[in-house]
Amino acid sequence: MKMLQIKDISKKFGLITAVEDFSVDIGNGELLAVLGPSGCGKSTLLSCIAGILKADKGEIFLGKRCLYSAQKGINVPPEERNIGFVFQNYALWPHMTAERNISYPLRIRKRTKPFIKKEVNHILSLLRLEDKGNRYPHQLSGGEQQRVSLGRALIMGPDLLLLDEPLSNLDARLREEMQKEIRKIQRDLKLTVIHVTHDQSEALAMSDRIVVMNNGKFIQEGSPDDVYNNPNSIFAADFVGTSNIIRGKVVKSINKLILVCGSDFRFDVSHIPIKPGEHAVFSVRPEDIDITLKKKGTANPVGTGVIVEHIYRGAHIQYEVKIGDNSLKVQVHPADSFETGDVVFLYFKRIKRLK
Amino acid sequence: MFLGIILSVFILYPFSILLLRSLGISAESFKPGIDIFTRIFSKRGTWKALVNTIYTALLVTVLTAIISGILAWLVVRTDFHFKRLIKNLSFLTFIIPPYILALSWLEFLGRNGYLHRILGYIFGLKEYTLEYYSITAVAIVMSIHLYPLVFMALCNALEKHDPSLENAAIMSGATAWKTTFSITIPLIIPSFLSIGLLVFSRTMANFGVPALLALPVRKEVLTTRIYASLSDLNIDEATALSFLLVFLSGLVFTSYTLIFRKKSFATINFNGEKPRIYSLGKRKWIITAVVFLFQGITTILPLATIFISSFLKRWGLPLKLEYLTLNNYIQLLFKNDQAVAAFRNSITYGITGATFAAVIGSSIAFISHSSEAKGGKVLELVASWPMAFPNIVLAVAAILAWNTPPLALYGTPWIIIVTYMVLFTPIIMKNVTGLIQNHDRTQTFAARISGASPFRSFLDVTFPAIFPGIKSGWLLCFLIALKEIPISLMLYSSGQETIGVLLFGMQSQSYGLEMTSTLAVVIIGLIFIGNIIIQTGKRRIKNENASD
Numbered sequence: 001m002k003m004l005q006i007k008d009i010s011k012k013f014g015l016i017t018a019v020e021d022f023s024v025d026i027g028n029g030e031l032l033a034v035l036g037p038s039g040c041g042k043s044t045l046l047s048c049i050a051g052i053l054k055a056d057k058g059e060i061f062l063g064k065r066c067l068y069s070a071q072k073g074i075n076v077p078p079e080e081r082n083i084g085f086v087f088q089n090y091a092l093w094p095h096m097t098a099e100r101n102i103s104y105p106l107r108i109r110k111r112t113k114p115f116i117k118k119e120v121n122h123i124l125s126l127l128r129l130e131d132k133g134n135r136y137p138h139q140l141s142g143g144e145q146q147r148v149s150l151g152r153a154l155i156m157g158p159d160l161l162l163l164d165e166p167l168s169n170l171d172a173r174l175r176e177e178m179q180k181e182i183r184k185i186q187r188d189l190k191l192t193v194i195h196v197t198h199d200q201s202e203a204l205a206m207s208d209r210i211v212v213m214n215n216g217k218f219i220q221e222g223s224p225d226d227v228y229n230n231p232n233s234i235f236a237a238d239f240v241g242t243s244n245i246i247r248g249k250v251v252k253s254i255n256k257l258i259l260v261c262g263s264d265f266r267f268d269v270s271h272i273p274i275k276p277g278e279h280a281v282f283s284v285r286p287e288d289i290d291i292t293l294k295k296k297g298t299a300n301p302v303g304t305g306v307i308v309e310h311i312y313r314g315a316h317i318q319y320e321v322k323i324g325d326n327s328l329k330v331q332v333h334p335a336d337s338f339e340t341g342d343v344v345f346l347y348f349k350r351i352k353r354l355k
Numbered sequence: 356m357f358l359g360i361i362l363s364v365f366i367l368y369p370f371s372i373l374l375l376r377s378l379g380i381s382a383e384s385f386k387p388g389i390d391i392f393t394r395i396f397s398k399r400g401t402w403k404a405l406v407n408t409i410y411t412a413l414l415v416t417v418l419t420a421i422i423s424g425i426l427a428w429l430v431v432r433t434d435f436h437f438k439r440l441i442k443n444l445s446f447l448t449f450i451i452p453p454y455i456l457a458l459s460w461l462e463f464l465g466r467n468g469y470l471h472r473i474l475g476y477i478f479g480l481k482e483y484t485l486e487y488y489s490i491t492a493v494a495i496v497m498s499i500h501l502y503p504l505v506f507m508a509l510c511n512a513l514e515k516h517d518p519s520l521e522n523a524a525i526m527s528g529a530t531a532w533k534t535t536f537s538i539t540i541p542l543i544i545p546s547f548l549s550i551g552l553l554v555f556s557r558t559m560a561n562f563g564v565p566a567l568l569a570l571p572v573r574k575e576v577l578t579t580r581i582y583a584s585l586s587d588l589n590i591d592e593a594t595a596l597s598f599l600l601v602f603l604s605g606l607v608f609t610s611y612t613l614i615f616r617k618k619s620f621a622t623i624n625f626n627g628e629k630p631r632i633y634s635l636g637k638r639k640w641i642i643t644a645v646v647f648l649f650q651g652i653t654t655i656l657p658l659a660t661i662f663i664s665s666f667l668k669r670w671g672l673p674l675k676l677e678y679l680t681l682n683n684y685i686q687l688l689f690k691n692d693q694a695v696a697a698f699r700n701s702i703t704y705g706i707t708g709a710t711f712a713a714v715i716g717s718s719i720a721f722i723s724h725s726s727e728a729k730g731g732k733v734l735e736l737v738a739s740w741p742m743a744f745p746n747i748v749l750a751v752a753a754i755l756a757w758n759t760p761p762l763a764l765y766g767t768p769w770i771i772i773v774t775y776m777v778l779f780t781p782i783i784m785k786n787v788t789g790l791i792q793n794h795d796r797t798q799t800f801a802a803r804i805s806g807a808s809p810f811r812s813f814l815d816v817t818f819p820a821i822f823p824g825i826k827s828g829w830l831l832c833f834l835i836a837l838k839e840i841p842i843s844l845m846l847y848s849s850g851q852e853t854i855g856v857l858l859f860g861m862q863s864q865s866y867g868l869e870m871t872s873t874l875a876v877v878i879i880g881l882i883f884i885g886n887i888i889i890q891t892g893k894r895r896i897k898n899e900n901a902s903d
Binding site (some may be wrong): 001050051052077078079080081082083084085087089091092093094095105107108152156 | 502795797798800801802803804805806807808809811812816819820
């Protein structure tokens with residue numbers, strides 16, 4: 001079931017187009033990550049959904065309710081949308097305690113005191129803040145402020161929860177913890193969530209589905225696995241994980257199709273539907289390349305290269321291998337280490353054609 | 356809309372009347388021209404007053420610049436001791452109203468003053484020839500009052516500027532002295548000049564000090580001349596003189612902006628590096644002693660003089676226990692009807708004026724900086740206008756505007772309250788504007804998305820954020836009402852005497868300097884308490900922001 005439908009949303013600031021004809025649907029109880037670099041318009045998109053900004057055109061439906069429609073002249077004010085929002089800087093009110101911050105949406109909705117008390121206690125225990133209720137925001141740590149902000153968004157029982165880079169101000173360890181926690185709460189409460197982030201590993205780890213966005217435009221959507229393994233564009237391949245982008249021309253040789261790229265770099269593309277003479281772009285993940293000092297039995301290497309640089313990353317080593325004019329990033333287990341200057345044979349385990 | 360009407364009636368209307376009247380246009384007669392000006396300039400007194408005004412203002416500007424320049428350099432750039440104490444003492448000096456400083460000047464240096472008596476006691480001195488009533492005395496007292504302002508501004512400028520600029524000069528081979536003169540001083544010249552401009556116009560605008568220290572020997576400045584012509588009921592002359600005073604400060608300000616429009620060396624200290632600290636070496640203790648002697652004379656001595664005098668049974672009596680009494684305080688605060696009424700009036704007018712100003716000032720600040728409503732900037736500009744006018748000119752404009760129908764406020768307390776409101780509105784507006792600009796707008800969005808209407812989110816989130824600014828601004832204005840002299844002095848009618856009127860008039864009435872001193876001590880006490888409240892409030896805001 002479609003919970004949120006976004007149709008052709010555009011938003012301009014003066015001459016700058018922040019979001020352009022953006023459409024996406026989100027299913028009930030789904031966690032969707034909107035992934036893109038800083039300034040790609042993802043926060044603007046979120047503000048349009050929340051009603052903090054008014055889009056220039058398009059439509060937004062939440063369930064059967066129309067929140068915004070440029071054609072019909074509908075623009076529901078933010079306070080009537082029943083959407084939870086966790087801001088990047090948390091936006092906690094400094095003059096209210098954690099408890100008062102969290103209970104605010106219920107007080108606005110004029111619920112009874114005992115009901116509010118019960119709900120607040122429930123939220124505080126859900127977020128492990130039981131003993132922090134009476135503290136003011138400046139007496140809380142970053143992680144605690146973050147959870148108070150989340151609590152304030154959850155307590156109203158929102159139809160949709162929007163997270164605007166909520167973890168970007170936390171240190172690495174806390175971030176990982178919060179990722180798990182948000183994921184757990186989302187599953188337990190069956191929440192529909194849009195999570196905006198520029199951190200690809202966060203998007204891959206947390207979400208059911210990812211939408212990749214760049215320059216205000218929709219690039220690709222799919223499951224984390226799908227987006228990572230089948231990027232549809234150079235941007236998606238490069239932004240989600242690391243990729244080597246290879247451009248070349250397809251030539252026919254005996255009974256094979258070969259992609260020729262530069263002078264001494266060629267590989268078999270017979271298994272890919274492609275015609276001879278075509279120019280094509282491919283992407284190869286660093287972990288999908290094997291390098292060896294000696295030729296592997298019968299298999300033909302795509303070429304030979306020279307190791308020019310290496311970066312030690314703990315779990316693996318990343319080498320930069322130069323083949324003619326091209327240079328490729330290759331990821332290798334630390335056990336198979338090489339020296340700078342070694343001449344190596346390269347083998348591709350998997351390669352994707354990009355449009 | 357409503358605010359626009361209020362501003363037009365209470366600010367634009369009086370000032371346009373002032374302008375028109377000085378050009379010879381009024382409801383009764385229409386003779387446009389510079390007739391009045393030729394008339395006032397035909398009097399020698401006007402020329403003398405003009406020269407005296409400029410002389411005093413220049414002397415004060417130069418004196419404060421020298422004193423504060425040295426002090427600020429010592430405090431920021433050397434290994435000087437007691438830096439905190441120096442700053443606190445100068446702040447204490449600053450909150451003493453200048454009129455009270457002038458009083459203590461008289462009590463200490465005047466005939467039969469403490470110095471006269473001490474010298475007589477030690478050296479048997481009879482002849483006392485010090486010219487304690489003079490224009491120079493006005494300049495010295497105003498310098499003592501205003502140097503802290505310059506000192507604080509220069510400290511700020513010196514602390515902010517980038518030490519790497521100086522290090523670069525030293526690396527290029529310049530000595531410490533050469534660096535100070537070729538790099539440090541040129542860099543803070545803009546701060547020097549802009550604060551000097553403020554000192555210049557504040558000195559020109561002051562009325563109480565020349566009234567007390569120059570008028571008795573028939574030396575006049577423009578403000579006292581305005582007062583004199585009002586006393587003679589010569590409104591035209593007062594108007595023209597006010598215009599002249601405003602014109603003069605306008606001239607100084609315009610020439611400053613014209614010269615320094617393109618010369619701004621605002622350097623920002625990006626890396627937060629601490630500036631280079633010079634060692635004073637063996638001279639340190641001598642310099643420390645000199646600075647403390649200076650601050651002792653400018654802060655402690657006046658306060659002590661006033662304080663001691665306030666307990667004397669009668670001014671002029673020797674300082675013996677038998678001549679000391681608490682009766683002055685009891686009389687002033689409880690028994691004397693006139694004094695009690697003055698306190699009541701000042702407090703009532705101050706509270707009412709400050710409250711109106713708080714509502715108007717904070718609304719304008721909000722409209723201009725937070726909402727999309729058009730015209731906010733215009734409102735802000737008009738409302739901040741009175742800041743450029745000396746208090747005495749505000750009073751003259753008020754007389755011109757409110758002594759005739761449609762709004763004949765003259766003779767009612769409202770003329771004072773309305774003028775206070777005009778004077779206070781920009782102060783509160785400036786106080787609130789800073790907080791509104793720093794207010795995180797996502798906090799308002801967070802309230803909206805939580806279900807609050809725009810009005811409710813203003814009430815629950817924005818208002819609590821700007822309220823401390825309104826509160827401290829209100830208090831600041833209330834304190835001004837307690838010590839202000841010229842506005843109430845020009846505008847009061849019988850029964851509306853304020854503390855300022857009382858303070859100004861006491862000496863010439865049956866009371867002596869001892870009662871005036873008692874009143875001065877009470878005023879200083881109130882101002883001191885008020886400033887402590889304001890400072891703690893500011894510190895709290897700072898702390899909350901710092902821990903975010």
